[in-house]
Structure formats: C-alpha cells, structure tokens
Amino acid sequence: MIQINREKCVGCLKCMKVCPFTVLGAKAGRPYLKEGKVCLKCMHCAAACPKEAISFDGRDAVLLRDMPELPERFPEALEQHIQTRRSYRHFEDQPVDRNTLRNALEVASWAPSAKNQHPAKWIVIDSKDVIQDMMECILEYVKKTGNSPEIASEYENEGNNVVIGTAPTLILCYGRNNAINSPQDVAIAMATAELILQARGVGTCWAGYLTRLCNAIPKLRELLPNLPENNSFYGAFMAGYPKEETYLRIPERLKRADIQWV
Numbered sequence: 509m510i511q512i513n514r515e516k517c518v519g520c521l522k523c524m525k526v527c528p529f530t531v532l533g534a535k536a537g538r539p540y541l542k543e544g545k546v547c548l549k550c551m552h553c554a555a556a557c558p559k560e561a562i563s564f565d566g567r568d569a570v571l572l573r574d575m576p577e578l579p580e581r582f583p584e585a586l587e588q589h590i591q592t593r594r595s596y597r598h599f600e601d602q603p604v605d606r607n608t609l610r611n612a613l614e615v616a617s618w619a620p621s622a623k624n625q626h627p628a629k630w631i632v633i634d635s636k637d638v639i640q641d642m643m644e645c646i647l648e649y650v651k652k653t654g655n656s657p658e659i660a661s662e663y664e665n666e667g668n669n670v671v672i673g674t675a676p677t678l679i680l681c682y683g684r685n686n687a688i689n690s691p692q693d694v695a696i697a698m699a700t701a702e703l704i705l706q707a708r709g710v711g712t713c714w715a716g717y718l719t720r721l722c723n724a725i726p727k728l729r730e731l732l733p734n735l736p737e738n739n740s741f742y743g744a745f746m747a748g749y750p751k752e753e754t755y756l757r758i759p760e761r762l763k764r765a766d767i768q769w770v
C-alpha cells in the first residue's frame with residue numbers, strides 16, 4: 509500500500525494529479541488515500557513526488573537513481589532500430605547468454621500492461637535435448653492430426669523448420685487467462701524484449717506455430733515446467749545469434765500506416 513511521509517511532504521499535490529484512478533485526494537492541502545479506491549500500484553505518485561515522500565509497503569516506490577537522460581538524436585536512433593529489426597531464423601549453435609536474456613526480460617517489466625497487472629511470465633529453453641524432444645512431439649502431432657501440414661512437409665522435404673528455425677534458445681511467454689488482457693500485455697512485453705535483445709545482437713523471431721502447439725499438445729507441455737492452473741501460452745520467440753543471415757537494406761513495407769483522421 510502507498511504510504512505518504514507527512515514530514516517530507518510539502519503539499520504540492522503533484523502525486524494527486526498523476527494518479528490514474530483518483531486514489532489520492534487532498535485534505536487541507538495534503539494528499540491522502542481515499543477509502544474504497546483500487547490502487548494500481550503503478551507508483552506514478554511516487555515517481556512525480558519531488559520530495560521522495562512516497563513509499564510502498566515500507567519500501568522504495570521508485571528506483572534510487574537519477575532520471576536518465578536520453579542521448580541526443582535518440583528518436584532517430586530508435587526509429588532506425590525499429591526499422592532494422594528483422595525476424596531471424598538461422599542461428600549459430602550457441603544458446604543466448606542467460607544474463608543478456610535476464611536483463612532484457614527484466615527491463616521488459618517496465619512495458620505497459622492493462623491495470624498494471626503484468627501477467628507476462630517466461631520460460632526459457634536452451635537445452636538442445638529438450639528442443640529436439642519438443643520438435644519430435646510437434647512433428648508427431650501434425651502428422652497425426654493433419655493440422656498445419658506444411659510444418660512436416662517443409663521439415664521433411666526442404667529441411668526447413670518453420671516452427672523454430674535453427675534456434676538454440678526458445679523463449680515462451682505465458683499469462684493468466686483471467687487477467688484483463690493477457691494477449692496484449694504479453695505481446696507488448698515481448699515486443700519490448702525483442703527490441704532490447706536485437707539491440708544486443710540477439711536474433712529473434714516470433715514463433716506463432718510454437719505458441720499454438722505448446723497450448724495444443726499435452727505431451728509437449730510435459731517437457732516444460734507446469735503452468736499454473738488457468739494459464740496459457742500467449743507468445744514465443746526463437747532466439748540465437750544470427751548465422752549467415754545479414755540484411756543489407758531495410759525491406760520495403762507494402763502496407764504502411766493506414767490512417768483516417770477525424
């Protein structure tokens with residue numbers, strides 16, 4: 509719960525103005541927590557407080573470092589990074605460094621999420637044996653059911669794995685089915701993580717087949733840690749260090765922003 513230190517507070521009410529759900533009110537020029545209001549635990553109030561007067565459950569509600577200054581020409585650099593991001597499917601044998609992954613997934617916790625619920629949780633697989641077993645389950649399943657027959661035909665006739673490429677690392681993202689918006693929250697967390705990973709030289713590709721198949725194949729699920737009840741996979745990445753996959757130009761996008769202004 510948000511706590512306001514009366515001795516530090518100077519009554520500027522900046523906290524109250526940024527609270528998204530009017531959880532904070534003002535009495536005699538000082539902020540207070542209204543009863544019966546649901547706090548999102550977004551810490552906006554603390555982040556806007558000039559006197560570090562707001563804490564949460566007895567701990568700091570903000571990171572204890574100065575607000576970082578973005579480098580000059582950051583908008584241009586960010587746009588370039590977004591346009592040079594690609595979906596990589598050909599990788600070196602070596603799994604992605606776990607610290608690089610941990611850092612990217614940690615920073616992705618700062619992505620927005622509906623009502624600040626942050627339902628996205630991760631499973632990272634970098635065991636060659638487990639990845640091979642997963643692929644065997646997938647091939648067995650698609651052949652038996654006739655679903656997505658191109659998975660087996662590409663694999664067997666062309667040597668092309670459309671599910672995981674040659675990825676030495678797989679990143680699965682799951683969430684609660686009863687969160688307000690797990691599909692979008694997971695997608696946003698993943699999109700954020702992908703930009704960080706690619707900035708650090710890790711190639712990634714969204715793995716839509718893998719996401720669906722992880723939910724559909726019980727035998728495949730047995731190879732993974734148990735998901736809590738009423739959780740599902742909402743996204744997955746193949747990941748690794750790109751091999752013989754270098755892009756010299758930004759590909760054209762035939763479908764550009766289609767906007768109606770009203």
Ligand SMILES: Cc1cc2nc3c(=O)[nH]c(=O)nc-3n(C[C@H](O)[C@H](O)[C@H](O)COP(=O)(O)O)c2cc1C
Pocket residue numbers: 528548550618619620621622623624689692693696
């Ligand atoms: C899918 C989604 C839906 C959201 N809907 C609303 C909304 O309707 N109203 C609102 O004020 N904020 C909305 N938010 C913003 C979240 O409340 C916000 O991301 C969260 O409190 C964390 O704050 P931050 O984005 O400043 O880190 C939404 C965020 C997401 C990702």
Ligand code: SF4
Pocket residue numbers: 510526527528529530531532546547548549550551552553554
């Ligand atoms: S944490 Fe967010 S919702 Fe809660 S009081 Fe502060 S600003 Fe309002």
Ligand code: SF4
Pocket residue numbers: 512516517518519520521522523524538539553556557558559560561562
């Ligand atoms: S922003 Fe900080 S100093 Fe200003 S009223 Fe809120 S708690 Fe007090």
